[in-house]
Amino acid sequence: MATAILDLEFENLPVEITGLERYNKALVLIRLSGRPVGQALLPVFGGRIGAREMHSTLMNAAGWTMWERWLHDFLGWDNACTTNYVPPLATVAVCTRDRTEDLQRCLEALMQLPDDGQEVLIIDNCPSNDSTRRLVESYSRVRYVREDRPGLDVARNRALREARHEIVAFTDDDAAPDPLWLRGLLRNFDDPLVLCVTGLTMPLELETEAQEWFEHLSTFGRGFRRTMFECSNLSPMAAGKVGAGVNMALRRKVLECVGAFDEALDTGTPTLSGGDTEMFSRILASGYRIVYDPAALCWHRHRRTWKELYRTFYGYGVGVYAYWTRSLLVEGELSVLQFACQWFFRYQLLALVRSLLRRPDSAPLDLILAELRGCATGPWAYLKSRKLLRTKNRQT
Amino acid sequence: MSENSSTVSVIIPTHNRSKSLLRTLDSLRVQTYPLEQFEVVVVADGCTDRTIEMLRNYDAPFALRILEKRNNGPSAARNHGAANSSGRLLLFLDDDVEPTAHLIEAHVQRHRQLIDQVVIGPYIPVFQERDDFIYVARRAWWENKFYSMRQVGHRYSYQDLVGGNLSLKKDLFNRVGGFDSSFPVYVHEDYELGMRLINAGARFTFCSEALAYHHETVDLDRSLQRARLEGRADVHIGRRHPELRPVLPLAPTNMSILSVDRLMMALAFRRQKIGNEFINCLRPILYLLERARLRRRWSILFKGLLSLSYWLGAAEELGTLQELENFLDGEPAHFDDEGDTQLEIDVREGIEVAERRLDEERPASARIHYGHQPVGRIPSQPGSERLRGVHLRPILATELAIPLLKEMALESASTMRSDAGLLYKSSQAHS
16 A cells, blocks of 8 residues: 655644545654654554644654754754855756656646745756647746757756856756745855755655655655765765755856766766766865755655666666766776775675565565666766767767 | 044055065955055065065055065064054955955944954955865865854854954054064964954954955965964964963863874974974875875875874974973863853843843853753853853754753643653753
8 A cells, every 4th residue: 555645734733634545654744833854654544643643753753853943943043044144046947858747746836936036947858849848838937948969967057057046956847846945945055165955855655666665765865954065074975965956956156166067977868867966976076065954845756667666776876887987087086996895785785685585674676686787887878978978069 | 644534554464475466456456445545555574576666666546555674474564564554444464365346345334333343354265276185175174264253153262363354443453462573483373363352352253245365375385384383373372371271272181082183292292303204204195095086084194294293383382292281281171260250041031131131241151041940051262252142042052952952841841741751852862
């Protein structure tokens, strides 16, 4: 049975939740005065969750984060910006390709954002028809830009160049940002060394087995505490820890400080993913900072079918190794070798053995193998992708 | 130039950096503050390059005064410039600092708000296209320095007084005696003045609008040399201000027993020659680590070398470990502030009330209560300003968060017993 997704405000808990007949458990996002402070898994009996178990379970699950949040509210104190800081203006950019139905949900969510003067930009990447353009035209406040060179990183670079404002906040077409998402990102740009802010991404639905496994094995969530990353506390070779491209904002001056996204990486190229992580990695390596702030909440619709999930895991394997290959060859980061060994021996090998032994809670074997296969192809995929890119650039 | 109450004197000490100085002068031409209302006093401190020639030929749209003296450091040069200036407000700029157009206006504006102010403006490292580890570390150091001062609730200390973009009234400057001309080295002389200003009760403020860019040369040699000078400077500061000795990096309480610092201290004092050789031998390794982009290992080695240089500097001043012990002797291991003014504050009466009381009384330390229950102390810090109202909230929200929440929960335990119990559990787990 599937898992229901609930979004509950702690100060305003319902007496009872009913109508969950299709589910046997519920994943609850816990908020305190609007800010996410934790998540909890609650059992569903006969389609309902009672009030009694709810209160104490949620409080236990959120723990210290909730109390801290409550105290900060009481004191009127903000841990992100304590100066008289006026957030900069932002451009929200969504890179999309032939996913009009998903994009519509994303646009609807973006229309719920309070108007702080932000611009919304849709980069239509190498579309096969004009349905995206027609959809975007029905929103008067949204700007449409068509980018004919395929590749997610190509589209991201286009967004950075097209944006009219200082900050570019990226989300994916299969995501739906919370109304306070953008403000949650922007409040962190006070520190001039912060070039990038990432946020909390929760599952929009957990209806299929594939979605449950994705959330279990490869969640986008990075916890409920605001964290500042720099190369002294996180190696650029482990940059995946800071978040993902589905929920990130960059200062546009990232272009001059660390360079553009590597167009040989990510969806639309042989490397399949890794473009966002590689950018995080370069930001950290150049001595700048990245903040992860759970106040910037966005919901992501995970892949529904097993086939898609399989491809995603394969793609992640390829992407990580492609980005490491770049780091090793282009940036000369020798510690890649150490991280690759660590990842293999500490995690991948262990997961493989557990799965072969059919231990409870172990990951499905085909997913582990998909990731490993991806890792093995990653370096070649990157080299191939660069070659392709060079040929294409020469042609144009 | 006649004595005019609105006149600002911009004082720039310089030593053989004519190109850099020219850039600073050029950016003073385009100030939004009226050109006839400020003068620029350049103190050429034993210049042997073309500085004087450049200055004589410089067609300045503002009053430009050129002073020459024999080289004995920025402190003496700044004092000389201040003594030969006509303005009531002194604005010190370094010769590698490039002010933006609003800088003077921003300083002047800020001085209208309060008397006895010391206004510190940021001079952030100018953007350079390099990502070598030393540059990255140095840039982060500067940015952190200015970022921390920008926070509401920042408690200023003598180390916040950085001399590259700084203004204060001439009478305050004279009252504390200006820079210490006898300061033996050319670093941290600004910190030393900062200490006297803090003691005189001057109000430090940070002015983001008075923005400037810093064209600093950053390399390994300079960093190591600087660390060595800082070691010497700290001894000098400790001699002049014994109350600072417990908080200087020289004090053993600031090192753990088995730390690299302690090892370096022993090496620097006992085997000075080996210490110097040590640095030379390890430099190639530092280079190799950087080539392989092995950040963490590089950083450990770099910090070790900085620490060794610092201690070599301290050893030059003090000579032996016995001397170091004598230097620190008589100072308690922990700073004892029981005798100092301490305010009792009950936050249950309201945060605003507590903040007002702090602003009125300006105590060195405070004891926080919630109702009858003690929550904790805000200790006095040697070299830091006395408490103000704005200091309270950040401390309650971070350092004192757990005890404060516990007291608040205990008080309301009768109405929400289960919540209080859960809070107690989670705060235990957290602490």
